[in-house]
Amino acid sequence: MSRASSSAPSGASASGTAASPAIEVDALTVHYGEVLALDGASLAISPGRVCGLIGMNGSGKSTLFKSIMGVVRPDAGTVRILGGSSADARKRGSVSYVPQSEQVDWDFPLSVRDVVMTGRYGHLGITRRPKARDHAAVDAALERVELSDLAGRQIGQLSGGQRKRAFVARGIAQEAQVLLLDEPFAGVDTRSQATMTRLLRELAAQGVCILIATHDLGSLPELADEAVLFNRRVLLHASPEEIIRPENLALAFGIDTGKGAAA
Numbered sequence: 001m002s003r004a005s006s007s008a009p010s011g012a013s014a015s016g017t018a019a020s021p022a023i024e025v026d027a028l029t030v031h032y033g034e035v036l037a038l039d040g041a042s043l044a045i046s047p048g049r050v051c052g053l054i055g056m057n058g059s060g061k062s063t064l065f066k067s068i069m070g071v072v073r074p075d076a077g078t079v080r081i082l083g084g085s086s087a088d089a090r091k092r093g094s095v096s097y098v099p100q101s102e103q104v105d106w107d108f109p110l111s112v113r114d115v116v117m118t119g120r121y122g123h124l125g126i127t128r129r130p131k132a133r134d135h136a137a138v139d140a141a142l143e144r145v146e147l148s149d150l151a152g153r154q155i156g157q158l159s160g161g162q163r164k165r166a167f168v169a170r171g172i173a174q175e176a177q178v179l180l181l182d183e184p185f186a187g188v189d190t191r192s193q194a195t196m197t198r199l200l201r202e203l204a205a206q207g208v209c210i211l212i213a214t215h216d217l218g219s220l221p222e223l224a225d226e227a228v229l230f231n232r233r234v235l236l237h238a239s240p241e242e243i244i245r246p247e248n249l250a251l252a253f254g255i256d257t258g259k260g261a262a263a
């Protein structure tokens with residue numbers, strides 16, 4: 001266990017050897033005007049690991065994701081993705097972000113297939129026209145998230161859980177090595193959550209690094225290899241079982257819930 005540490009509880013890769021971090025955040029500080037959203041946040045996650053991000057509403061989780069993506073500029077601190085800058089990772093298509101549902105314009109006239117194809121933009125040549133291999137990658141990604149039947153539907157006409165799966169499919173089509181998911185299970189039924197969890201575990205087994213904000217503490221051990229308690233910075237980075245101990249949850253939520261998995 002590492003309290004306020006920037007290193008994973010086990011930094012070993014799937015092959016058992018120590019790997020350089022896929023995500024490395026060092027001493028990030030972010031203000032929105034007077035609001036201090038991140039206060040020296042440091043975190044490192046290795047390839048092939050699923051890391052749960054646990055914190056109260058307003059604790060800075062979305063700000064952390066946006067800072068990792070490079071869309072929020074920090075006042076201080078650094079972000080490295082696969083050893084390079086956020087901008088490089090975005091340009092190469094090696095990082096993919098599944099935002100909270102409220103942050104997406106669902107009226108946008110794009111089909112599910114179009115949304116998933118946006119993941120291929122970094123792979124298109126100078127003609128910017130999708131080729132057979134891009135269509136094949138989109139088909140395969142849609143199949144993996146079980147949305148092939150709904151590929152032609154406008155994205156806003158999907159259910160909440162299906163929309164989240166469409167965005168995960170975009171990351172798969174993109175062949176992203178780092179996936180950031182902001183509460184993908186909010187409003188999702190148990191079966192869809194189980195399907196998504198299985199899929200994320202498969203992606204991690206292929207070496208993808210996944211940082212996932214979730215309020216579902218009961219499912220954390222099944223979902224994640226490691227987790228962090230977060231309140232503007234990392235309070236505790238440990239195994240999921242350690243994180244959901246009541247005395248540790250009290251660190252992030254300010255109350256002792258008395259029962260680890262149901263806070």
Ligand SMILES: Nc1ncnc2c1ncn2[C@@H]1O[C@H](COP(=O)(O)OP(=O)(O)OP(=O)(O)O)[C@@H](O)[C@H]1O
Pocket residue numbers: 032033035036037055056057058059060061062063064
């Ligand atoms: N654009 C903004 N302008 C001003 N304040 C902001 C802005 N975005 C977020 N904040 C504030 O920054 C803090 C962190 O917000 P953030 O959205 O990162 O938290 P969060 O942990 O993702 O919350 P939630 O679990 O509710 O999604 C909050 O106090 C929030 O009100």
